[in-house]
Amino acid sequence: MKKVIWIVCVCLGLSSVLAAQELLVNGTFDNDLEGWNHNPVMDGGAECEMTVENDEWVPAAGEGNYVLAMGESDNVYINQCIWQPVTVMTGDTLEPDGAIRVLQAEDPFNTWFEIFLGASEPVDTVDYTDNVLLNFNTWAAGCIPIDLDGTFRGNACTNNLEEGIYWVVPESLGPNPVTLYFVFKVGIWNSGYGLYNYEISVDNLSLFNRGGGGTAVHPDKETRPASFALHSNFPNPFNPSTTIPFSLDRAAEAAFSVFDVNGGLVRSLMQKPLAAGDYSIEWDGTDNRGNAVPSGVYLCRFQSGGRTVTQRMILMK
DSSP states (O other): OOOSOOOOOOOOOHHHHHTTSEEEEEEOOTTTTTTOEEEEEETTOOOOEEEEEOSTTSOTTOOSOEEEEEEEESSSEEEEEEEEEEEEOTTOEEEEEEEEEEEEESSGGGEEEEEEEESSOOOTTSOOOTTOSBBOOOOSTTSSOTTOEEEHHHHOOBOSOTTSSOEEOOGGGOSSSEEEEEEEEEEEEOOSSSOEEEEEEEEEEEEEEOOSSSOOSSOOTTTSOOOSEEOOOBSSSBSSOEEEEEEESSOEEEEEEEEETTSOEEEEEEEEEEOSEEEEEEEOSBOTTSOBOOSEEEEEEEEETTEEEEEEEEEOO
């Protein structure tokens, strides 16, 4: 189909950011879906499709072969997933990633795509929500742009991790070694107003192990050079405060500001020199005068070394 095209370049360099870590799952799909299991019918809904393609619809952060996920139904709720088992040890610090692109969505805010790590094997016709690691949720209005072409690390919307994109395997999942299931799930929720469909391309589905024995969630500067990046705030939507992770690849002056959707300055959060590394900053939903701001969409702007990146945040009271 591919009848609606959303194009935006968000080339974030997955391999360069994560090169220092042990690769556990490498979803480049060079050998089709070899090594992956496909569950095309979840929740008893309509059967969906995933095929491996190699054309211009690859995500900007991917390359070569990619998976094209398609679904169409007038049912209330349809899902499909691909997955594979992975062996880890308690204390291992795991980091997921992947390139994602929206090619078509009948209702973009009702379409979703998620990465999971779970302790149980996915079963066809049964929804999979066991031990959520990273949840990339597009049905929260304003969370993900409908012209999305990015990565899970850069565009994750909601998740259950205090530090955003890492997860330490708990001892409660022992004894070692521990078998987990790395899952990519995509689907659509139909509100009952006709035939809904989606087309999503995904590539470089990856899981990295940063080390065992309770490695700190944030990597140190010697083992993983930081990139210049503004990561997804969490929670989002939020009330009353949210945490905004960001990274610097070199020492420089860093400035954080919050604007409303009309471009008006709401809050200056920070302006000071920082060393290279990973950081986070919190916004409590107030303006420069200390007054609580109303519900709505706000823009967070991160500037450093002549570079600027902006993302949307949703305050919902």
